[in-house]
Amino acid sequence: MERKKSVIHMTTVHHPYDPRIYHKQCRSLQAAGFDVTLIARRDPKRNEAGKTIPHIMLKTYKSRLARMVFGTYDAYRQAKSLGPDIITFHDPELMPAAWALKNKGHTVIYDIHEDYITSIMQKDYLSEPVKRIVASGYKLMEKFFTRSMGLSLAEKYYEERYPDGVWILNYPTVNEKFLQHERTGPAEDRVLYTGNVSHVRGALQHAKLPVLDPDIEVHFVGKCPGDLAEEMYEVAGSASGRLHIEGIDSFIEKEVIEERYLERNWLAGIALFPPTEHYKKKELTKFFEYMNAGLPVICSDFPVWKAFIEKYECGIAVDPEDDAAIKNALDYLREHPDEAARMGENGKRAVMGELNWETQERKLVRWYDALGGSGTSGEEQEA
Structure with missing residues (x-):
């Protein structure tokens, strides 16, 4: 019997039951036969009823800086210990950890939820010169850390910046x-x-x-x-x-x-x-x-x-x-x-x-089925 591929989804920012991460991607992959584990922060009000995805809980930090440093390291440590076939991460702050895991031979996918450049540019608490510096720094960091990774795009227009990305659009599960x-x-x-x-x-x-x-x-x-x-x-x-x-x-x-x-x-x-x-x-x-x-x-x-x-x-x-x-x-x-x-x-x-998650689920499962070896990326898939 063929061994089930193991998949980890990890996030330090999103809620553990985030609709895109948990209800769509994790559950779809589990239903397709993958061994799926979620690494995400602890939810103090969590309701486990009906939750079937194993959840490794990260500590919740009040300080953003502490989360970015200690939370990222903890997510890296947990993912490394599990030794999965495929790792999907969902937050920019996890790029260094994902890059390190990629260099240890894991297949890694970056699931891009947001247009982070325009998100930086609309932050009112930053001056215009600082916004431009931060946005430019983010571009360079992203380009360095995500080389040879698979890129999953939640929005069609993200393809303008990520031409090798794969559309896994955030359509709803038909209720x-x-x-x-x-x-x-x-x-x-x-x-x-x-x-x-x-x-x-x-x-x-x-x-x-x-x-x-x-x-x-x-x-x-x-x-x-x-x-x-x-x-x-x-x-x-x-x-x-x-x-x-x-x-x-x-x-x-x-x-x-x-x-x-x-x-x-x-x-x-x-x-x-x-x-x-x-x-x-x-x-x-x-x-x-x-x-x-x-x-x-x-x-x-x-x-x-x-x-x-x-x-x-x-x-x-x-x-x-x-x-x-x-x-x-x-x-x-x-x-x-x-x-x-x-x-x-x-x-x-x-x-x-046409505008439903089932159409995206099929693409997601086909993509993950095709992955497995180090260095495999979204370039092999059609967007």
């Missing part, structure tokens, strides 16, 4: 409960935002919706820093009672988020992000999840986003800084329930047909 759930009757005056909440993800744009519309209620389901939540309540002012934030200073698991989709007849899923280089080319995972749940999408009218919404006829793209346009979008969905339902069904069909 059968969503497919069976039918939107009946008029939608409630409630809109939903899921995922991490931050300034660059439109926290303040979304927080002012109750001010723009006297009837709308906005629900956030995802981790939100406590100080940002206070800022959002201040933006909403006297309408803050119609702002509901679930996840203040706490991670919300995928299963809980999925439950929230089914609890109400939402008017729309929202993604009114301010203009930034970091997000304008992305096809947000949020889009696919809203579509999977049959919700119309109201999002910013960045060219890539607008083209996506128009292609699938699944929502409305508006200027995130135009209050009147946002209010008109909300009113349109209220006043045209049949059209809103059609948008939701269009999105659901698109996810069922």
Whole structure:
């Protein structure tokens, strides 16, 4: 009997039950017959129910510097001791450890979740000269450490920087409960935002919706820093009672988020992000999840986003800084329930047909099946 290939996924930054790492990649590889282990930080509130991937727990550090030094070394030590066939890492700070493991003969894949260059350039606490220096330094470091590694790309446009990368796009796992759930009757005056909440993800744009519309209620389901939540309540002012934030200073698991989709007849899923280089080319995972749940999408009218919404006829793209346009979008969905339902069904069909994790899972499994020897990389695979 052929020995199962052993695979390690390691992260010092992401939550151990991160949807892309745990629920998609780890579980898909395990289902395909790989021996999968996760190396990730400890979750003090962890719920082991239904969790089947062995989890080697790293210490959680309050200091970022301590995590980058001691957490990285611990992840390296644990991975080295297991001696896996394939190692996949998910954080830039793990590049030196991954490089050392690569040099010891392991096949290594870097799963690139973010456009880290534009992420650096949008950090408000750094001056422009410092941003440019840090971004240039990151480019050089990445080029050195990731030579001859496989590169897994979560977004299509990352191929501009990584032409040898393999698209493993962050499409959603089709949720059968969503497919069976039918939107009946008029939608409630409630809109939903899921995922991490931050300034660059439109926290303040979304927080002012109750001010723009006297009837709308906005629900956030995802981790939100406590100080940002206070800022959002201040933006909403006297309408803050119609702002509901679930996840203040706490991670919300995928299963809980999925439950929230089914609890109400939402008017729309929202993604009114301010203009930034970091997000304008992305096809947000949020889009696919809203579509999977049959919700119309109201999002910013960045060219890539607008083209996506128009292609699938699944929502409305508006200027995130135009209050009147946002209010008109909300009113349109209220006043045209049949059209809103059609948008939701269009999105659901698109996810069922092509924009789903199963299409990416097949590529992932084929790729890992082909890997094995030192030096194998994504260059052998088609993107």
